[in-house]
Amino acid sequence: MIKPYLYLQRSGNKGRAVFTRERIAANTIIEESPVIVMTKEERIYLDKTLLHDYIFEWGEQKDKCCMALGYIPMYNHSYKSNCEYIMDFEEETIQIKTIRIIECKEELTINYNGEWNDSKKVWFDVKE
16 A cells, blocks of 8 residues: 555655655555565575665564565655654565654655664765
């Protein structure tokens, strides 16, 4: 399920992103999409491809990974995101839920760390 008012559009130098054509209330589930679950052995191969940037750690022990379907791979990262994602390991789905009011034409973001306001640097911001 993807709400019909969501759409994809380029967002500056971040590539494609998810936006809304309507104002969305806080605590609204705007998407629920299935995932394809893979083993940690399969992840070794995925990490050598562009898909590395689009997979999620998966499982209670984070011992697997998954590729989410729907728009979920297109939500850009923000350390103060306006949405959060909820993983359902039994149903093999991910939901996206707003955490505040989202205005029309606003980009929808998630925090790749899992918590909407987690400031821990993600892999593409870590300087080695």
